[in-house]
Amino acid sequence: MSLWRQISRGLRTLKNRTAADRDVADEVRHYLDEATDHFIAQGLSPDSARRAARIELGSQTAVHEQVCGYGWENAVETFSADLRCALRRLRQKPGFAATSLLTLALGIGATTSIFSVIDGVLLKPLPYSEPAQLVAIAHTAPGLNMKEIGMTASLYVTYSEQSRVFQDVAMWSTDTASITDLGAPEELPALLVTNRLLSILRVQPEAGRSFSPWDDDPRSQRTVILSDAYWKSRFGGDRSVIGRRIMVDHTAREIVGVLPPSFRFMDREAALVIPLRFNRNDVDLINFSYRGIARLKPGATLTEANTDVARMLPIASARFPMKAGPGANMFAEARLGPLVQPLKDVLIGDVGNTLWVLMATVGIVLLIACANVANLLLVRAEGRRQELAIRVALGAGRGRIVRELLLESVLLSLAGGIFGLLLTFGVLRILVSSELPHLPRIHDISPDPLVVAFALATSLGTGLLFGLIPALKYARPQLSNTLTNGGRSFSQNKAQSRTRGLLVIVQVALALVLLVGSGLMLRTFQALRHVDAGFSSPHEIETLRISIPSAQIEYNDERALRMEEAILRNIERINGVSAVGITNTIPLEAGSNDSVYIEGQNFAAGSTPPIRRYKAISPGYLAAMGSHLIAGRDVTWTETYNQTPVALVSENMAHELWRDSRAALGKRIRLTPDEEWRQIVGVVADLRDDGVERAAPSIVYWPLLQKHSGRAEPFVHGGPPRSAHRTLAFIIRTPRAGTLTLLQDLRRAVAAVNPSLPVADVDTLESIYDRSLARTTFTMVLLAIAGAMAFLLGVVGIYGVISYAVSQRTREIGIRLALGAPLHDLTRMFLRYGLLLSGIGAAFGLTAAFVLSRLMKAVLYEVSPIDPLTYGAMSTALILAGALASYLPARRAARVDPAQTLRAE
Amino acid sequence: MNKPTLDKTPTMDQPNTDVIQGTLDMLILKTLSLEPMHGFGIARRIEQISRGVFKVNPGSLLTAFQRLERLGWLDSEWSQTDNSRRAKFYSLTRLGKKHLDVQTAQWNRRASAIARLLKAVS
Secondary structure (H helix, E strand, O other), rough: HHHHHHHHHHHHHOOOOOHHHHHHHHHHHHHHHHHHHHHHHHHOOOHHHHHHHHHOOOOOOHHHHHOHHHHHHHHHHHHHHHHHHHHHHHOOOOHHHHHHHHHHHHHHHHHHHHHHHHHHHOOOOOOOHHHHHHEEEEEHHHHHHHEEEEHHHHHHHHHHHHOOOOOEEEEEEEEEEOOOOOOEEEEEEEEEEEHHHHOOOOOOOEEEOOHHHHHHHOOOHHHHHHHHOHHHHHHHOOOOOOOEEEEEEOOOOOOOOOOOOOOOOOOOOOOOOEEEOOOOOOOOOOOOOEEEEEEEOOOOOHHHHHHHHHHHHHHHHHOOOOOOOOOOHHHHOOOOEEEEEEHHHHOOHHHHHHHHHHHHHHHHHHHHHHHHHHHHHHHHHHHHHHHHHHHHOOOOHHHHHHHHHHHHHHHHHHHHHHHHHHHHHHHHHHHHOOOOOOOOOOOOOOOOOOHHHHHHHHHHHHHHHHHHHHHHHOOOOOHHHHHHOOOOOOOHHHHHHHHHHHHHHHHHHHHHHHHHHHHHHHHHHHHHOOOOOOOOOHHHEEEEEEEEEEOOOOOOOOHHHHHHHHHHHHHHOOOOOEEEEEEEOOOOOOOOOEEOEEEEOOOOOOOOOOEEEEEOOOOOOOHOOOOOEEEEEEOOOHHHHHHOEEEEEEEHHHHHHHHOHHHOOOOOOOOOOOOOOOOEEEEEOOOOOOOOOOOOOOOOEEEEOOOOOOOOOOOEEEOOOOOOEEEEEEEEEEEOOOOOHHHHHHHHHHHHHHHOOOOOEEEEEEHHHHOHHHHHHHHHHHHHHHHHHHHHHHHHHHHHHHHHHHHHOOHHHHHHHOOOOOOHHHHHHHHHHHHHHHHHHHHHHHHHHHHHHHHHHHHHOOOOEEEHHHHHHHHHHHHHHHHHHHHHHHHHHHHHHHHHHHHOO | OOOOOOOOOOOOOOOOOOOHHHHHHHHHHHHHHHHHHEHHHHHHHHHHHOOOOOOHHHHHHHHHHHHHHOOOOEEEEEEEOOOOOEEEEEEOOHHHHHHHHHHHHHHHHHHHHHHHHHHOOO
């Protein structure tokens, strides 16, 4: 009841202030009258009675104010009055308001943008139901010297049957598939999955059905599920396609379902989802190129999952014993161990480092922006000094004044925040559509309530931060000084210029930190670009991929090779092409690995030697790539067709095993102990196959056609699994790389040999190379922009402080000039002050950069976080700029006319 | 520096003859429990009955009326006094009566406790 009364009375007063005031005035007057009567009754004359009554009451106005002052509506009225006043004041100085608004909008916008990226990529849970239960299953293999290997079919079968901790297990891989009977042949990305994967993700198809266990059985009808995008683009969203057959990789498959448009899995675009099939009784322990995924039972932990997998590993090995021969003890020897991780962690990878560095960067820019605006506010408050002093003298509480000053700053920051938020929306849209930095989970980045809340909190925080500085300074009543001198006494100027100086020092220090950061990134970028990746002139190298369906060539490798050579010859004849080669994997993209035996090095029976990268190459590959042949020669076509046992090795492998490239020639290696030895005929310069910033792996180069005895296929650790087609990449060296006409010529060359082969993934090596550096480039660009902004703000800050100091001290300058000081002295005085500020700021900045740059270590390459060149160059640049920024206003001091300043007051 | 209390909620930090807020509320409620009265009348009655010990500050008194009215313990209405003056009369509500009883009981408990303490010490 009382709450209702509070609200209603307050509202009534707010609506009609005058009526309420009159009410109170009447009551007070009545009190006075009654008191007068009382004194008259006691025998005083009417006049003295009235006087006595007045004395007893006290000041009528005071009582009136006291009574009216009660009630929450007063706070509301005060607040709205302050608000109107603040808005009016801001409108009067549009320049100041616009500058601050712009600065804040940029700072808050940048911070909020990076936060939304962090939110979408690192913080948001995966878009599946109960995502915390999803884990990725992989294994460690310390015995094979591999930190991580994937899943194999036998383990999948064991886990899905025996696990106590997993609700559901599935295995998957990606590949490409060609569709040939729907018009022009096309090559599409495909997802190969075991039947439980869609249920693990709790994905319901929008049409048709999901996979069932029967789909995984090799005896059943072949099926395929389409993605929504492919369904819409190819079939126009026609529901009658369900049940229709299409030719996928030259095998007929029935379309059984369509995925919902929101389906996304591990950042892989897939147009088709195809069941992974194998005979459960026939699985091997060899092919580890698949990936595992599972859903934990409710309440199960990661540790329990790892323990369970460790328990099941020997069960798998016992249940699916290897046929006698090499690698029989592979499991035990590899010392396979469990590596179960949350799915989200695997998807995100190490992008967190970059993102947090960027967050720190924009945070620093925001702080600098705040310092800037705080300085501007200090100047404004200085102008109001007299007004504030008078108000304090009249009895305004300190809290009231602080509140008023804060209101102005918070208004500014909130307005800046709104513009910043709009900026963020724009930036996010550009970021997501351009896919510039190659971030994982880029489609999960979107403005959501958390982002808006962050923008709001940041605006309020910054408003309070830079608002408190002038508010606390000027709410203090230093009355006597201010009211007498008109506020221009010397000691005061010192005090307030100290604060401004301090703010500028902070700005300069922060700017230097950012400049050092961007300098380090610049050097990292340069270092990376100067790395000899193992190929030359990537802008002149065109790559493309072709998949020959095994059915077409009846699983005969030699027939496939003849087809490939024919295509190669056709391409050679194209105008402008200087060299063509064929390989199985393109550099800087996923590579295939295998263990390699060295003649002369003995390995215990059953054990396996270290894993090396292998590439199958054709003659001409080295010429096309521009890789240096350090010793020996290339393979020849004759050798390839005759399956002559030859091989090439990379330079680092030659050095590791035989200490000299030349010494490697003639040595022999092989893949399996019962193969014949292959002779090394050439040594190739290192290739940074894993990425420019990683060390070059040791690589073995085989000819395209090889004899493998004993096993149906080599050990495959990583790389594409044995699939329904033979995929190869063509490397073409031509100045016409990247042009449309070249593409048309290439298509014609392929079609002339086999019209049903789609040409896929046409790209220049340069774009592949740029993509691999994309994250570093992105970080560098952002840091450079931030550094430039910070530099500008810092320099402007110094200029502002010196300029203001000169304008404040014109009287002093005038006196000095009148007393005979040389002009240069005065200029030097201000210049020294500016240099002092820059110098102290730079000193703090260097220290801070020294400490903070260690955090950047993860994103740097071959640059020390305390690289003296960067530090030196940046501090020098900043101090010089500071000197210039001080010099310009200092010159104005020299132009002061002493006669005028002494006269004016 | 002693600032005049223009924009602060009223406190009664003046020397000893004045009353503290909670006690003032109780005295007002008690006075009004007998009959509805206007502001001056209440002040007089409190002075009279306490035989001059409690002298009420008019500002605090009138503010207290605002507060108690908003709390729902008092009702007010404008009507005529005996000498045909227009005055604001306050009366006790049922809620106010309940609160008064609670406060009185509390006060009595405290007073007797203090009395016992003083007796014991001396």
